[in-house]
Structure formats: structure tokens, C-alpha cells
Amino acid sequence: MKRAPLNSYASLGAAFSRETDDLAVGVCRLDARLAASGLADGWQNRCDINEAFMAIQSEGFLVDLTDLVLHDGNLNKRAPTNELVRASSILRAYRVARQRPAPWPLTKRGLASLAGGLSSKEFAEETPPPATTERKRKDEDFDAFSDQFAEIDALIERTGRVLRGEVAASRNRTLLAGTPDEKQFEAEDRWFSVLSDLERLPAVQAAAFGWQAWRELGVHDGQPWLGLIIASSILRSRGLTESTLPLAAAYRKAGYRGRQLISKEMAVGTFCELLTEALRLANSDLSTLSLHRDLMAPKLAGRRKGSKLNDLVDLFLSRPIVTMPLAREHLKVTPHAVKCMFDELGPSLPRELTQRSRYRAWGII
Incomplete structure (x- = not known):
């Protein structure tokens, strides 16, 4: 990929300026809704789990969402598969990218940590x-x-x-299959060069061209989901949002698959399509969470602030799926106490998803 001058990016994005401005307003409105609702943390945790689930599916692997939630809570019922471990590493990358300051994922050190140590050779590993x-x-x-x-x-x-994302995992390049070679390092350097050319572009256009260049250059081609985290990080670094948007879910919903290449001319239009779908999914999930919280709120009236029922409601609002063992472990109570709290919620209890007698799961969908 040849390095495009700034005026080339500006001219390509000019045709979509009105659409990108409207989407930027939509992202700001979503942020305002999240802040006003008091559900930002729960919504974001659900979003991160769903993003990891969608990302691993985009790679062609099959992982059960319940297994991912239980694995995240260290409640595995059986030995985790390679696909489940990979999905868990994707979930970790989403959380690390969100928890660190916005420009950090766009640095060589941040990128190394998100990629699990397979990144630039130009920084010295902090050991x-x-x-x-x-x-x-x-x-x-x-x-x-x-x-x-x-x-x-x-x-x-x-x-x-390493688990907190403060440093990249140290790996022996001679022993690791698929270790990036000099071409990988060169592609990464060229992408950082493109990123510097996008500094004066509007946030949505910069994210679109940054994502397109990432895919075209093949940066970390074995981790295609990482490009969407980087696109969200560009939006965050511009101050457009504090959240990580569900771009992986939007990518699946829009019908894109795998490593499908996107030309520079189509970059902004395609990314606008993804961002529109991501905003629709985000607002829909936030509305669903608000509705269920309002349904469960009467059951919490008059209870003490430290009530375990309050914690159970918060658990439902922060996980796509809740099982009895997960609730027991999270609340630090007995299974009988969890069952009593479920009965106490009554009709406002979220929908049961499994309809089984031995393995039961509930969730807000």
C-alpha cells in the first residue's frame, strides 16, 4: 500500500462529510445516554463479552456464549477448548484497551500489549x-x-x-509459530505513518481510513478483530466517546466475513455502515437494559443499600447470561439463597434461556 497524502484522504472523505458528522453526533448522544442512565459499566461489560463472541465467530470458530461467560468467571465445567481460550484473550484485549487512557492503544507499546506481545521491535521490553x-x-x-x-x-x-496490560507478554520469537517477521514490522511501521497523516481529519473519517489501512497492510493479519479495537480507540482518542462500540457485532450483522479487503475509496462508506449498525445495536441494548432495570426496581424498594438482591440485579445488567453457579460465586452466598432471590424477583426475573432442569441460565436479550 502506497502512502496516501493528506489531501487524498481529505478528498475521499469529503463526499461523506455530512454522514460522518451525523454519526459523530450519534456517538456523542449514545455517550450522553449511557452517562445519564447509570448503566454504562454494565452495558460496556456486556458489550465486551458480545464483541469477543462475535469476533471469534468472524474467524470461523464456534464458541458457546455461556462457556465464555463461565470461563471469564473461572467457573469452567470442563477443560476449555483452544477456541474458548482464544475468545478469552480477545475479551481481555477489549477490556485492556478500554481501561487504559485513550491514546495508549495507538502506541507501539499499547499495540504490543493488545496483540499479546507480537508487535513492534522498536520499544524495549520493560522487564x-x-x-x-x-x-x-x-x-x-x-x-x-x-x-x-x-x-x-x-x-x-x-x-x-501482563494480565493488567501494563506490559506486553514476553515471548521467545524463535520458539513461537507464526511469529511476525520483518515484513510484519514494516507493515506496522507503515500503518503508524498512515495514522500520523490522519491527525487533522474528522474522527469518524480517521477511524475509517485507519481501519482500512490496517486491513490492507495486513497488520497482525492473524488477529483481524484487533483492527476494530484500534478503530474504536481512534474514536476515543479524539474525545468522541468514552466507550468501546460494538463494531465486531456490526461487522457480522452487515454481512462482512473474514479478511475481506476494502478499497480506500470505499473505506468511509463501509465504516459508516458499520458505525450506523453499531449505534443501533448499542442503543437497542441500552433500552433493553433500562426496561429490565425498571421492571426489577420495585423489588428493590425499601431494601438496605448492601442488599444481595441489589447485587443480583447488577449482575443481570452486566452479563449477557447468568447461571446459578455464577450468581453464587459472584454474590458469595449459598445456592439456596440464590434460589430464594430468584423467586423473590418473580415475574420480573429475566428470561430463562435453557429451559432445562439441571443446567439453567437466565439473561437479558
């Missing part, structure tokens, strides 16, 4: 020094295991930093 322990002995006894414990503590600390 914390091995933990040292000051040995204070009252006698001359030597603890033969102190060095091993120190290494374990250091490993736990490094693992925690």
Missing part, C-alpha cells in the same frame, strides 16, 4: 528486575528455598503486570 529479599537472620541458619521463593514472587509480579 522488572528480579525480586530481591533482605535476609535477616537471628542465627546462622540458611534458608535453602529463599532464592526459589524470590523467583516465584518475581514471576507472579510479572504475570500480574
